Amino acid sequence: MSTVGNSTNIFWHECPVGKVDRQKLLNQQGCVVWITGLSGSGKSTLACSLGRTLHSRGKLSYVLDGDNLRHGLNKNLGFSPEDRTENIRRVGEVAKLFADAGLICIASLISPYCKDRDACRALLPENFFEVFLNMPLELCEERDPKGLYKLARAGKIKGFTGIDDPYEPPSNCEIEITQKDGICPTPNEMAGQVVSYLEDKGYLEAQ
Numbered sequence: 001m002s003t004v005g006n007s008t009n010i011f012w013h014e015c016p017v018g019k020v021d022r023q024k025l026l027n028q029q030g031c032v033v034w035i036t037g038l039s040g041s042g043k044s045t046l047a048c049s050l051g052r053t054l055h056s057r058g059k060l061s062y063v064l065d066g067d068n069l070r071h072g073l074n075k076n077l078g079f080s081p082e083d084r085t086e087n088i089r090r091v092g093e094v095a096k097l098f099a100d101a102g103l104i105c106i107a108s109l110i111s112p113y114c115k116d117r118d119a120c121r122a123l124l125p126e127n128f129f130e131v132f133l134n135m136p137l138e139l140c141e142e143r144d145p146k147g148l149y150k151l152a153r154a155g156k157i158k159g160f161t162g163i164d165d166p167y168e169p170p171s172n173c174e175i176e177i178t179q180k181d182g183i184c185p186t187p188n189e190m191a192g193q194v195v196s197y198l199e200d201k202g203y204l205e206a207q
């Protein structure tokens with residue numbers, strides 16, 4: 001019997017079919033690929049390209065996209081530091097469940113604070129891979145596909161990441177994607193970098 005947070009008198013139930021059984025079924029290993037970066041850095045593009053590449057190789061993945069989750073699970077959260085922390089905490093817990101289900105879970109959120117990303121990593125230390133989409137603010141702002149940077153510069157959105165809210169770059173990420181000679185890798189190339197990493201680590205086959 002345990003007490004966890006505000007939950008008292010609770011019990012953990014084990015099921016006879018476990019993560020290893022599910023991984024055998026899927027011929028892959030469950031993990032979390034956590035993509036962090038500024039708005040407009042290409043997180044959703046990479047997440048979709050990675051999902052497509054894995055799918056074409058017969059690997060089961062699922063994308064948890066920050067913007068999308070804010071339409072449902074996280075619709076009661078805004079962009080204050082406390083709400084962003086709660087947003088990341090919830091997605092970290094959901095990602096952990098997907099990884100336990102045996103899936104390659106691709107989480108794609110700005111996740112601007114190191115401590116929040118580190119807390120997610122601590123939920124599954126062996127199977128958490130942080131991908132830093134390290135694109136310059138100038139490029140993200142030039143892309144501005146939703147016009148949000150323009151609104152933030154005009155003071156019409158307050159607390160916008162990179163403008164008047166901080167983005168803390170990771171110091172311990174597994175994969176960093178950057179421009180080379182001022183050129184951004186294509187979505188396919190970005191996905192390829194992540195797939196190669198997963199393949200080298202043996203995640204694309206059962207244990």
Ligand SMILES: Nc1ncnc2c1ncn2[C@@H]1O[C@H](COP(=O)(O)OS(=O)(=O)O)[C@@H](OP(=O)(O)O)[C@H]1O
Pocket residue numbers: 038039040043044065066067070079083084085087088108109110111112146148157158159160161165
């Ligand atoms: N103030 C502010 N700052 C940053 N982003 C903002 C803000 N307001 C709205 N948006 C839109 O919300 C998307 C980011 O949601 P996330 O859940 O990834 O953010 S966070 O991780 O909680 O910081 C982000 O999507 P992406 O552009 O895909 O990153 C924006 O479309």
Ligand SMILES: Nc1ncnc2c1ncn2[C@@H]1O[C@H](COP(=O)(O)OP(=O)(O)O)[C@@H](O)[C@H]1O
Pocket residue numbers: 037038039040041042043044045046143145184185186187190
């Ligand atoms: N590797 C890339 N090369 C060229 N354009 C890109 C690349 N990745 C993303 N983009 C473009 O940049 C914009 C922002 O990408 P998006 O994936 O929506 O970023 P984020 O999810 O980080 O906000 C989109 O218009 C997208 O088509």
